[in-house]
Amino acid sequence: MPLRIDVITIFPDYFAPLQLSLMGKAQQSGLVTIAIHDLREFTSDRHRSVDDTPYGGGAGMVMTPEPWGQAIDAVVTDQSTLIVPTPAGKLFSQPVAAELAHSTHLIFACGRYEGIDQRVVEYYRPRIDVRELSIGDYVLAGGDVATLAMIEASVRLVPGVLGNPESLVEESHQLPGVEYPSYTKPPTWRGLDVPEVLLSGHHDQIARWRAEQSTIRTTHNRPDLLPGS
Numbered sequence: 001m002p003l004r005i006d007v008i009t010i011f012p013d014y015f016a017p018l019q020l021s022l023m024g025k026a027q028q029s030g031l032v033t034i035a036i037h038d039l040r041e042f043t044s045d046r047h048r049s050v051d052d053t054p055y056g057g058g059a060g061m062v063m064t065p066e067p068w069g070q071a072i073d074a075v076v077t078d079q080s081t082l083i084v085p086t087p088a089g090k091l092f093s094q095p096v097a098a099e100l101a102h103s104t105h106l107i108f109a110c111g112r113y114e115g116i117d118q119r120v121v122e123y124y125r126p127r128i129d130v131r132e133l134s135i136g137d138y139v140l141a142g143g144d145v146a147t148l149a150m151i152e153a154s155v156r157l158v159p160g161v162l163g164n165p166e167s168l169v170e171e172s173h174q175l176p177g178v179e180y181p182s183y184t185k186p187p188t189w190r191g192l193d194v195p196e197v198l199l200s201g202h203h204d205q206i207a208r209w210r211a212e213q214s215t216i217r218t219t220h221n222r223p224d225l226l227p228g229s
């Protein structure tokens, strides 16, 4: 059963990259189907408006609920998971990507302006799985880039999408800490040599060196990922 993804956005062109590379191959292979929907197709006024002023005052505009209700109703089933990117959401992570990779149907609601009227989340929450997700503690201009990141991180975990599933085992965020540094040819580049141990053929020494390098890198860059932190 392929993973179906429906993306609802006012900027469909943001999702052209999903036709390229691994994401494109995943769709051609039939493992994943991705459909992009323009929210403005679900408006009913002459100006195809999707936003209005916020109740309670405040800067900016808020996206009105009805176009979202029409758009989500057009694709939702009882198997759907509705994902709403937002700076206020739970943090997206590799474990969350793995969960999404094993879903049946994902609907991404890509907001803009200051976000989407909260009643959209409130309306669907009793009916289907709804997840408000952040991709990090910084503020984007909308949910589109967050959706691209979450789709890429999740689809690459769909069984069969990655040619070599072996590469999933060692990568960062699956094992404690971050991955060790990588090197390839040439053995010397602008006077810089590849660490000798990697050319030695001693696989247990290489494994030990890589584990040490992972700990050094994690301690320096991501002490929060160290065991017991």
Ligand SMILES: COc1ccc(Cn2ccc3ccc(-c4cc(N)[nH]n4)cc32)cc1
Pocket (backbone or CB within 6 Å): 085, 086, 087, 110, 111, 112, 113, 114, 115, 116, 133, 134, 135, 136, 137, 138, 139, 140, 141, 142, 143, 144, 146
């Ligand atoms: C209340 O403050 C703001 C609220 C929203 C915005 C812009 N914006 C509109 C929709 C939307 C969806 C997701 C995100 C987002 C997600 C992450 N991790 N960073 N930024 C940002 C979004 C600006 C400010």
